[in-house]
Amino acid sequence: MRQKLVELVNVNKIFSKGFIKKNHKIVLEDINLELFSGDRLVIIGESGMGKTTLARIMVNLEPKSKGDIYWMGKNINKLSSKEKKELSPKIQYVHQDPYGSLHPSKTIFKILADPLKKNEKIVGKNLYNKTLELMEKVGLSPADYYLNKYPHHLSGGGRQRLAIARSLTTNPQVIVADEPISMIDMSLRTTIIELFKELNNEDNLAIVLILHDIGAAKFFTYEKGDVIILYGGKIVEKGRGIKILSNPKHPYTKVLINSTPIVDPELAKNRKIEQLRSYEVPIRTPESKGCPFSHACNQFAQKCLEENPKLKKIEDNHEVACHFC
Numbered sequence: 001m002r003q004k005l006v007e008l009v010n011v012n013k014i015f016s017k018g019f020i021k022k023n024h025k026i027v028l029e030d031i032n033l034e035l036f037s038g039d040r041l042v043i044i045g046e047s048g049m050g051k052t053t054l055a056r057i058m059v060n061l062e063p064k065s066k067g068d069i070y071w072m073g074k075n076i077n078k079l080s081s082k083e084k085k086e087l088s089p090k091i092q093y094v095h096q097d098p099y100g101s102l103h104p105s106k107t108i109f110k111i112l113a114d115p116l117k118k119n120e121k122i123v124g125k126n127l128y129n130k131t132l133e134l135m136e137k138v139g140l141s142p143a144d145y146y147l148n149k150y151p152h153h154l155s156g157g158g159r160q161r162l163a164i165a166r167s168l169t170t171n172p173q174v175i176v177a178d179e180p181i182s183m184i185d186m187s188l189r190t191t192i193i194e195l196f197k198e199l200n201n202e203d204n205l206a207i208v209l210i211l212h213d214i215g216a217a218k219f220f221t222y223e224k225g226d227v228i229i230l231y232g233g234k235i236v237e238k239g240r241g242i243k244i245l246s247n248p249k250h251p252y253t254k255v256l257i258n259s260t261p262i263v264d265p266e267l268a269k270n271r272k273i274e275q276l277r278s279y280e281v282p283i284r285t286p287e288s289k290g291c292p293f294s295h296a297c298n299q300f301a302q303k304c305l306e307e308n309p310k311l312k313k314i315e316d317n318h319e320v321a322c323h324f325c
């Protein structure tokens with residue numbers, strides 16, 4: 001049975017600056033999402049759109065300003081310390097930087113065995129076997145070759161595999177990975193996305209990936225899975241990944257997808273890239289009105305300046321926040 005693992009209801013994040021006259025900046029606006037066991041979800045957006053903040057809020061590394069977050073049906077603000085201790089390990093976060101997030105003076109064995117010992121309470125031969133099993137699972141193979149090596153002996157892809165293996169030491173149900181391929185070589189990127197697919201298929205893990213790369217997002221959601229497109233902290237399009245990435249409806253998603261590089265020079269020559277009216281992303285405050293994309297959109301009308309469009313369903317598993325979609 002599909003279990004609802006994470007739910008965000010009307011989540012907002014507002015950063016405030018200044019002592020006497022406070023400036024409020026909305027970084028996430030009315031985010032609603034549900035994540036079930038076995039789901040694949042990609043969060044896409046350009047730099048500064050709120051992807052990392054959203055990922056960190058989902059795993060409770062960052063407090064929300066408004067709204068509610070549920071883990072396994074329980075409001076995380078109302079968890080007892082026992083419940084928090086039980087549920088937190090089930091929702092794991094993998095950092096963008098596989099270089100900075102691994103202890104440089106611990107061997108690969110120790111990086112995995114220490115949290116296994118702590119979380120799974122296993123020791124001796126069982127601990128050794130479980131550590132090797134995890135290494136093989138993420139492709140650090142043959143595991144006994146890598147056991148006594150250090151993170152600096154691994155390539156960027158190898159370190160990311162190790163970071164993923166470490167997240168598995170708590171036996172999680174959800175992994176949220178922030179830009180897991182942005183700091184590794186091109187040639188290894190597909191193999192890391194493949195690994196997330198395997199974990200999703202074989203262990204029914206719900207996987208959330210924050211990605212810049214549209215090609216990687218398509219690859220991850222090709223068989224199944226959804227995408228969320230963020231613009232200025234707001235979900236502007238949401239639904240079945242391959243449908244949105246192949247046939248986007250929101251004007252921002254269209255520009256984002258049409259701007260991705262094309263390898264074939266003939267295809268690239270014939271492609272028309274729509275120019276936006278502005279490439280600045282305006283700062284949203286609680287007083288802001290209208291659609292956050294209206295200043296840049298070529299389709300804008302008076303209504304767009306006055307009314308912030310809500311996400312509306314345009315077909316099964318496809319929602320768009322635009323007055324003209």
Ligand SMILES: Nc1ncnc2c1ncn2[C@@H]1O[C@H](COP(=O)(O)OP(=O)(O)OP(=O)(O)O)[C@@H](O)[C@H]1O
Binds near residue numbers: 015046047050
């Ligand atoms: N602690 C903070 N205080 C004030 N503003 C912040 C803080 N953290 C993030 N922001 C702002 O929130 C917005 C969203 O940041 P976030 O890092 O979530 O975006 P992102 O989409 O992940 O970008 P990138 O791809 O560059 O990491 C940005 O405008 C950023 O400057």
